[in-house]
Amino acid sequence: MVDADQTFVIVGGGLAGAKAAETLRSEGFTGRVILIGDERDHPYERPPLSKGYLQGKEERDSVFVHEPAWYASNDIELHLGQTVTAIDRTAKTVQLGEGTAVRYDKLLLATGAEPRRLDIPGTHLAGVHHLRRLSHAERLKHVLASLGRDNGHLVIAGAGWIGLEVAAAARQYGAEVTIVEPEATPLHAVLGPELGQIFTELHSDHGVRFHFGARLTEISGQDGMVLAALTDDGEEHPAHDVLAAIGAAPRTALAEAAGLEMAPREHGGGIAVDIALRTSDPDIHAAGDVAAVQHPLFDTRLRVEHWANALNGGPAAARAMMGKDVVYDRVPYFFSDQYDLGLEYSGWAPPGSYDQVVLRGDAGKREFIAFWLKDGRVLAGMNVNVWDVTEQIQKLIRTGVRPGAERLGDPSVPLATLLEE
Incomplete structure (x- = not known):
């Protein structure tokens, strides 16, 4: 039975919002959960949009996070095709486009990102x-x-x-x-x-x-x-x-209008959140593409626009909203499939942040692991057509070990051995 004394509102009907709602229920929250999305489709995952579904290898229904009936059966009040136009932090309400005000005790902003537009003549054309x-x-x-x-x-x-x-x-x-x-x-x-x-x-x-x-x-x-x-x-x-x-730009207009702190552009923009995904308002959290977290592992603020961040960030924010101790320090991760090449990338190493790239394997055959290093420490790793190594790569990043470029690039040296050094 739902306890109406507490209401948690989630703005954003993507993966982060849907997984947050799921976590609230699976981990014991009994209050009202209201999930508001501006699309008419039920919450779905985005990777298939440029991969399996676009290629015709996956059916449309495969993209959805939950079966449509799941929301009602878990007492999730789902509002699809609704736009939130304003947040009143004093009254603790969100305003819907139709004029309705919805009260919240805790609010999660999972508004995602939107594609950047070409600012050139001809973009009005049908193609x-x-x-x-x-x-x-x-x-x-x-x-x-x-x-x-x-x-x-x-x-x-x-x-x-x-x-x-x-x-x-x-x-x-x-x-x-x-x-x-x-x-x-x-x-x-x-x-x-x-x-x-x-x-x-x-x-x-x-x-x-x-x-x-x-x-x-x-x-x-x-x-x-x-x-x-x-x-x-x-x-x-x-x-x-x-x-x-x-590229894509974080959808921050709602948060900015509400006076929440924003991350600097050099850190990807987005809504500034702490390690528990709290914004500058302790009753408002943010997760997914729109959130720029103060990342303890990389000692900088990061905004990550990838599936794994939504998958893990939504549940982390939900737990924090429930008052649980949360440290969101996941190693950024994404994957891609192009023709017969599959890859996984872990870490964060934009140009200028590293001083060396080490390859392990055969780049000519497109079967290798690449490591980005700074002062001998692994900042990121990408495995290309090499599988079941993500856990070891992430441990190399997380532990900060300095195995040396020669051993790191030697396929005869097991990655697990490098972790022991």
Whole structure:
């Protein structure tokens, strides 16, 4: 039976919000749980949107966090297609777009992120796409299939994870693909220049064309349809469709209007939270893509836009809302699948933060582990087509051991042995 004396409100109907609601119930919270999402679909996971579902390998229903009936059976009051327009911290209410005020005792902001938009002429054309929501993936899936049938051209702005995964899906459908990227290699902001060439070769081997060192300046069209994509170095790429894959921005407007502390832009922006995912208001927590946590392991504030952060951050915030001791110090983790290459990345090592990259294995065969080091300490590790090593990689990061580059790069030395040093 629900105890109406306490009400916990969750704003955001994604993975973080859904897992927070699940944790509240599974760990004994008996008050009201209200989950508000601005999409009409039930909470779902985002990785399939650029992977299995987009490729046609997974059914639509597979993306949902819970069966629709789960929410009612667990006394979760689910409000779909509702936008929260304001937070009144004094009255402890959230205002819905329809005018209703909902009271809370504790509030979780899991509002996620939204795709960055191309600020160039031509983005109004029908063939310009973003990929963030299930509805985007449904539309793009049909577009890729059509391009494949008709030998059509897709131009992708951005060679990040989304851009590369969509490129792989598009090529599997048979579409022609050109990626325009301002850096000299793909994934520069995550992997640095040392590993980017591997992904250049991977996609080039599958027929993707890259145009590095350039940005889109205009999308030209006729009768509302895309005809070409123009770049700032004077090139013109034939296109029937264009995907903007230039990153995502945290959805902080609601929190900012409520006067909550924000993280600096150099730390990824987002809502500033402590190790228990509390905001500057002790009755408001934040989790998932929108939260910038003061990370005790890396001694800096981090905002992580990946599935594992939502999966683990939502439950951690729920426990903190219940008054439990929480230290959110998970090692950042994500995975990607592109053609026959699968990878897992653990840690945090943006360009400029490391002084050495060590490879273990055969990069030519795309079977290796890469380690990013600073003063001999492992900051991050990425296993490519090498499996069941994530736990050891994360332990190397967490313990701060300095095994030495030679032994770290030697496949004959078990990773477990390095942890003993």
